[in-house]
Amino acid sequence: MIKHPDNNAPSKNIALLLGIIFIAFNLRPAITSVGPLIGFIREDTGISNGVAGLLTTIPLLAFALLSPFTPTIGQRLGKERTVFIGGIILTAGILVRATGLIPPLFLGTALAGAGIAICNVLLPGIVKEHFPTEVGLMTGIYTTSMVLWASAASGFSIPITIGFDLDWNTSLGTWVLLTLPALFFWLPQLKKKPNTVHSFDDETNQPSVWRSKLAWQVTFFMGLQSFLFYCLITWLPEILQSRGIDASTAGWMLSIMQFIGFPLSFFIPVLADRLSNQKGIVIGISCLYFIGLGGLLMNGSFVLLAVSVFLFGLAQGGALSLSLTLLGLRAQSAKQASQLSGMAQSFGYLLAAIGPFSIGILFDMYHSWIPAIIIFLIVTAGMLWSGIGAGRNRYVFENSA
DSSP, X not given: OOOOOOOSOGGGOHHHHHHHHHHHHTSSHHHHTTGGGHHHHHHHHOOOHHHHHHHHHHHHHHHHHHTTTHHHHHHHHOHHHHXXXXXXXXXXXXXXXXXXXXXXXXXXXXXXXHHHHHHHHHHHHHHHHHOTTOHHHHHHHHHHHHHHHHHHHHHHHHHHHHHTTOOHHHHHHTTHHHHHHHHHHHGGGGGSOTTOOOGGGOOOSOOOGGGXXXXXXXXXXXXXXXXXXXXXXXXXXXXXXXXXOOHHHHHHHHHHHHHHTHHHHHHHHHHHHHSSOOHHHHHHHHHHHHHHHHHHHHTOOHHHHHHHHHHHHHHHHHHHHHHHHHHHXXXXXXXXXXXXXXXXXXHHHHHHHHHHHHHHHHHHHHSOSHHHHXXXXXXXXHHXXXXXXXXXXXXXXXXXX
């Protein structure tokens, strides 16, 4: 595997490291804070479960629409400046939807998704460029940072709303307090000139990444694990409540599910970077999902539900961090990593966007969560298949893999 000289070790890039961590803090709360509040939103606005699912689907559609163009924009304006613009758009989106009116709710959600999409796509390329020999470690750091606040947003949504006697829209608006420090810590990166890339990145004769079989396998793995992630953060509280668990406890269980994934969010990228291939990791993650979903199907005691949530947490922490790590491991340079990231997060999130909306409609049709759980099992099987292919020790442009 080709490596660049490590002239920029993490210890010499404290400002960039802090910036990456604080940007990562903001890549999920605008989405994960919605799930526990869906009941309040639905009651106040009168929207259906299917329409409520759009509040998670819209950001994913934004990811899908913007991701193919973001690498080009980042190349022209500079990746660092483009990430800052993404942070501003995210901040604006959070403020717009805090009005509490239905049209601004969906418009603000779309803006928030657009801002997150920009940062999502460019961070793997920034990591590959500035920390080429530390891809696993750096991916673990920013993935763990992302999961930390994704979990906090799920757990604190209802306590913030009830504890401070806030409306649901004001509660959603409080997450702007997290974006402002991120913009501040990213300011030093604006001094960097655009179009500053390694000479290795001047690939002009390579085929499109969209023609690579391996790239498609990475994309499907990214998309299917995202399908499961966003469906669970949107509907797991409702599923748990249907099993007799109160809303506050269900919200905290969702938060705990994401908290449990912290260790794997950090260690899986480091382990994946050291292994010759990542097939074994994919199999382990898939088994955790299969067992956890089996527990939900059994409709058993609180303990059984808690075990399922625990297994989901481990699986999600491992799947998300592995999918982001593969964007760097399957690429030979920062430019390739950005291209693969754009592809994987475009088609992959388009695939994921089907999830929350369709699951909401499915429940409206059958008034049971069993069909949804069966869908989750099928998706897990697809994730296993694509992940085994994506885990091969090859590059996306290597022999038209």
